[in-house]
Amino acid sequence: MKKPPAKRSGARRQPPTTLAEFVAAVGRFRDDRDWAQFHKPKDLAAAIAIEAAELQERFLWKTDAEVDRDLADAARKAGVAEEIADVVMFAMLLSDRLGIDLAEAIAAKLAANAKKYPVKLARGSARKYTELGGG
Amino acid sequence: MKKPPAKRSGARRQPPTTLAEFVAAVGRFRDDRDWAQFHKPKDLAAAIAIEAAELQERFLWKTDAEVDRDLADAARKAGVAEEIADVVMFAMLLSDRLGIDLAEAIAAKLAANAKKYPVKLARGSARKYTELGGG
Amino acid sequence: MKKPPAKRSGARRQPPTTLAEFVAAVGRFRDDRDWAQFHKPKDLAAAIAIEAAELQERFLWKTDAEVDRDLADAARKAGVAEEIADVVMFAMLLSDRLGIDLAEAIAAKLAANAKKYPVKLARGSARKYTELGGG
Amino acid sequence: MKKPPAKRSGARRQPPTTLAEFVAAVGRFRDDRDWAQFHKPKDLAAAIAIEAAELQERFLWKTDAEVDRDLADAARKAGVAEEIADVVMFAMLLSDRLGIDLAEAIAAKLAANAKKYPVKLARGSARKYTELGGG
Numbered sequence: 095m096k097k098p099p100a101k102r103s104g105a106r107r108q109p110p111t112t113l114a115e116f117v118a119a120v121g122r123f124r125d126d127r128d129w130a131q132f133h134k135p136k137d138l139a140a141a142i143a144i145e146a147a148e149l150q151e152r153f154l155w156k157t158d159a160e161v162d163r164d165l166a167d168a169a170r171k172a173g174v175a176e177e178i179a180d181v182v183m184f185a186m187l188l189s190d191r192l193g194i195d196l197a198e199a200i201a202a203k204l205a206a207n208a209k210k211y212p213v214k215l216a217r218g219s220a221r222k223y224t225e226l227g228g229g
Numbered sequence: 230m231k232k233p234p235a236k237r238s239g240a241r242r243q244p245p246t247t248l249a250e251f252v253a254a255v256g257r258f259r260d261d262r263d264w265a266q267f268h269k270p271k272d273l274a275a276a277i278a279i280e281a282a283e284l285q286e287r288f289l290w291k292t293d294a295e296v297d298r299d300l301a302d303a304a305r306k307a308g309v310a311e312e313i314a315d316v317v318m319f320a321m322l323l324s325d326r327l328g329i330d331l332a333e334a335i336a337a338k339l340a341a342n343a344k345k346y347p348v349k350l351a352r353g354s355a356r357k358y359t360e361l362g363g364g
Numbered sequence: 365m366k367k368p369p370a371k372r373s374g375a376r377r378q379p380p381t382t383l384a385e386f387v388a389a390v391g392r393f394r395d396d397r398d399w400a401q402f403h404k405p406k407d408l409a410a411a412i413a414i415e416a417a418e419l420q421e422r423f424l425w426k427t428d429a430e431v432d433r434d435l436a437d438a439a440r441k442a443g444v445a446e447e448i449a450d451v452v453m454f455a456m457l458l459s460d461r462l463g464i465d466l467a468e469a470i471a472a473k474l475a476a477n478a479k480k481y482p483v484k485l486a487r488g489s490a491r492k493y494t495e496l497g498g499g
Numbered sequence: 500m501k502k503p504p505a506k507r508s509g510a511r512r513q514p515p516t517t518l519a520e521f522v523a524a525v526g527r528f529r530d531d532r533d534w535a536q537f538h539k540p541k542d543l544a545a546a547i548a549i550e551a552a553e554l555q556e557r558f559l560w561k562t563d564a565e566v567d568r569d570l571a572d573a574a575r576k577a578g579v580a581e582e583i584a585d586v587v588m589f590a591m592l593l594s595d596r597l598g599i600d601l602a603e604a605i606a607a608k609l610a611a612n613a614k615k616y617p618v619k620l621a622r623g624s625a626r627k628y629t630e631l632g633g634g
Contacts, residue, residue, distance in 0.1 A: 109336060113248050116335055123339055127346060128353045132425045135296050135309075136288045136541070140420050142316060143285055143548055146278040147417030149323075150410050153271045155402045155625040161270050165327055174270075175329045179338035181277060182320050182331065185313050188284075192300055194310045196317065200251055201244060203314035204258055211262060218263045220560040267560045271406070275555050278413055282552030285545050290490040290537045355425040379606060383518050386605055393609055397616060398623045405566050405579075406558045412586060413551040419593075420548055423541045431540050435597055444540075445599045449608035451547060452590045452601065455583050458554075462570055464580045466587065470521055471514060473584035474528055481532060488533045 113197045117186045124187060138188040142181055149177035248332045252321045259322060273323040277316055284312035383467045387456045394457060408458040412451055419447035518602045522591045529592060543593040547586060554582035 110116045124130055152174050153161050164170045189196040210223040219226070245251045259265055287309050288296050299305045324331040345358040354361070380386045394400055422444050423431050434440045459466040480493040489496070515521045529535055557579050558566050569575045594601040615628040624631070 111247050111332070113246070113251055116248055116332070119339060120335075123342065126348050127351045129351075129355070131353075132355045134293050135300070136285075136291075136293060136545075137425055139281070139285045139288055140424055140541075140545060140548075143278065143281040143545075144417045144421050144424065146274070146281045146316075147414045150271075150274045150278055151414050153274055154410055154414065155407050156271075158269050158271060165270070171327065171329065174327065175324075175334040176338055176341075178320050178324055178329065178331065179334040181281075182317055182335060183338065185317050185320070189310075189313055192306065192309065194306065194313065196313065197246070197251070199310040199314040200255075200318060203311055203318065204254060206311075207258065213261050216262045216264075218266075220264070220267045271410075272560055275406075275410060275413075275559055278410075279552045279556050279559065282549045286549050289545055289549065290542055381517050381602070383516070383521055386518055386602070389609060390605075393612065396618050397621045399621075399625070401623075402625045404563050405570070406555075406561075406563060409551070409555045409558055413548065413555055416544070416548040416551045416586075420541075420544045423544055426541075428539050428541060435540070441597065441599065444597065445594075445604040446608055446611075448590050448594055448599065448601065449604040451551075452587055453605060453608065455587050455590070459580075459583055462576065462579065464576065464583065466583065467516070467521070469580040469584040470525075470587060473581055473588065474524060476581075477528065483531050486532045486534075488536075490534070490537045 113200075114195075117190055117196055120183050120186045121190045130191075133187060133191050135188060135191060138184055138191060141184045142188065145177060145180040145184060149174065149181060152177060248335075249330075252325055252331055255318050255321045256325045265326075268322060268326050270323060270326060273319055273326060276319045277323065280312060280315040280319060284309065284316060287312060383470075384465075387460055387466055390453050390456045391460045400461075403457060403461050405458060405461060408454055408461060411454045412458065415447060415450040415454060419444065419451060422447060518605075519600075522595055522601055525588050525591045526595045535596070538592060538596050540593060540596060543589055543596060546589045547593065550582060550585040550589060554579065554586060557582060 110119045124133065152164075152170075156164065165174065186196060188194075189199070211226070215226045216223075245254045259268065287299075287305075291299065300309065321331060323329075324334065346361070350361045351358075380389045394403065422434075422440075426434065435444065456466060458464075459469065481496070485496045486493075515524045529538065557569075557575075561569065570579065591601060593599075594604065616631070620631045621628075
């Protein structure tokens with residue numbers, strides 16, 4: 095009986111859906127290229143900041159109205175989508191590198207924020223939780 | 230026949246699993262507080278950059294070895310997890326604000342990167358794709 | 365008697381030396397191009413962050429030893445010098461826009477830091493002043 | 500004859516005026532605390548980015564009009580001035596660490612920008628030099 099071919103990283107697979115599957119897909123991309131050796135936490139954090147800056151650059155010197163107008167253009171919107179994806183992918187790589195479950199971390203942060211910003215006090219206010227004065 | 234209660238934002242629901250469900254959960258958190266009014270694209274992009282900087286600050290002045298040692302401490306690791314979650318949550322809010330499907334954007338960027346960084350040329354190299362010289 | 369020609373922005377002048385003269389030179393560059401209209405404080409702050417990220421990108425994925433080796437190369441060092449200059453020039457433009465005397469601001473911050481980080485307590489320590497515990 | 504006292508770092512001196520004197524003053528502050536050991540280029544670049552983010556945070560979620568109103572308040576303006584000073588001081592420390600003459604770097608960048616953005620083409624336009632199309 096013929097042995098089934100080993101699963102290869104490049105093999106066709108279901109596209110990712112869950113957050114964990116996305117983290118795994120990004121990790122496979124890294125491992126296929128043997129890039130984990132460059133992915134020190136400090137560098138991954140810097141990479142996130144760099145991508146965030148590239149995102150900001152898309153909006154620089156523009157009024158909010160000009161930004162909205164720009165984003166009606168499909169090519170420009172796709173460019174912004176790429177920068178957002180870059181930010182999230184490096185965040186996924188950092189989570190993976192540190193053994194942090196990103197889905198759990200987001201769920202925990204949402205729960206913590208819900209306490210820091212109770213709907214009653216925070217509704218319609220841009221103040222930081224330290225200034226909400228819920229006493 | 231009794232009408233079923235309207236679905237409320239605060240109602241118990243299944244915890245999010247897919248990337249899209251996380252985006253939706255973060256969007257509900259925003260809407261419960263009526264915060265969409267503050268979420269201009271430029272501000273959300275700035276918020277991502279600010280959270281990325283808070284993440285970097287956790288590692289500042291430390292050697293890679295010191296960073297690893299720090300992260301063996303559960304409380305410090307949880308602090309880093311929070312900053313990563315903040316980055317991703319603001320990226321989700323920006324995607325949502327712009328009508329960008331984040332899962333699609335990441336899948337598209339992974340595919341584009343696979344072309345820019347073919348395994349054969351990129352394996353084990355930290356060079357930027359513009360310097361890979363694949364001819 | 366012939367009127368002396370009006371001083372023009374492009375006219376030969378002494379190169380700047382004092383910090384205030386540099387701020388003035390950068391401001392003239394802006395005014396010659398009628399760019400003050402784009403220089404809202406939020407955009408200038410974003411521009412500083414973007415230039416800071418371009419600076420970081422020069423060092424990304426490199427060990428400290430590789431960074432030092434790179435900087436022995438004159439062209440690479442000049443590239444880094446440009447990014448640092450960009451950061452400082454946008455900081456000067458923001459100061460100018462806000463009517464902040466940058467020389468005074470730096471002198472004041474140095475004095476404040478001298479109190480926060482007394483030589484006796486801070487010597488040889490990378491801890492933040494909040495953790496110096498000089499109590 | 501009595502020997503004059505050795506010049507000490509803490510000794511009274513003229514306040515800095517030239518850009519070079521400011522760089523020297525910031526360097527003395529560092530050396531008095533024996534901090535050069537922590538000042539690797541990557542960390543100094545990250546520190547600049549972190550301070551730039553703290554500056555951005557002062558303006559986050561605010562409209563341009565709200566920012567202007569805020570800055571009419573002396574305490575808030577002083578807070579912004581501190582963040583700008585922090586950015587510039589770390590840029591000075593990085594220049595000093597790399598043996599870059601900051602005054603020269605700024606003068607060179609101004610000259611380069613004057614070529615990239617000729618007054619005739621750039622006047623009143625926020626476009627990047629790559630899009631100025633001066634043929």
